[in-house]
Amino acid sequence: MKKTGWKKKIIEYCKKAGTYQDFFEETIATLAAILEKRDEVEKVYKDGGKEPLIEYTNKAGATNVIKNPALVLWDELNKSALAYWRDLGLTPAGLKKIDEQGLKGKKTDPLSEVLKDLGG
Secondary structure: OOHHHHHHHHHHHHHHHHOOOOOHHHHHHHHHHHHHHHHHHHEEEEEEEEEEEEEEEEEOOEEEEEOOOOHHHHHHHHHHHHHHHHOOOHHHHHHHOOOHHHHHOOOOHHHHHHHHHHHO
């Protein structure tokens, strides 16, 4: 998916989670760019045969088996993206951290509700 598609999707997710703020736009744009790159790397990995290990010949001519660099990069981009998802409140821990008071406020005590209705 392209960056613009990711940006729209992230904004939609933030709005559904109740965490969207205008000042998150730059963070959202950064996350969208990371996800676009991650998708590109995933395509390279898939087009390359989805091999987790590949043979690599170094300068000295020795051939070794190494982790596929595309898979390593995909994992790094995914971990970077997770940090942004968390910062935007789009993981359970991230949402709790952003809006702990809001989450506590959503729990209601039935007795308090009845008393509030009687008083007003």
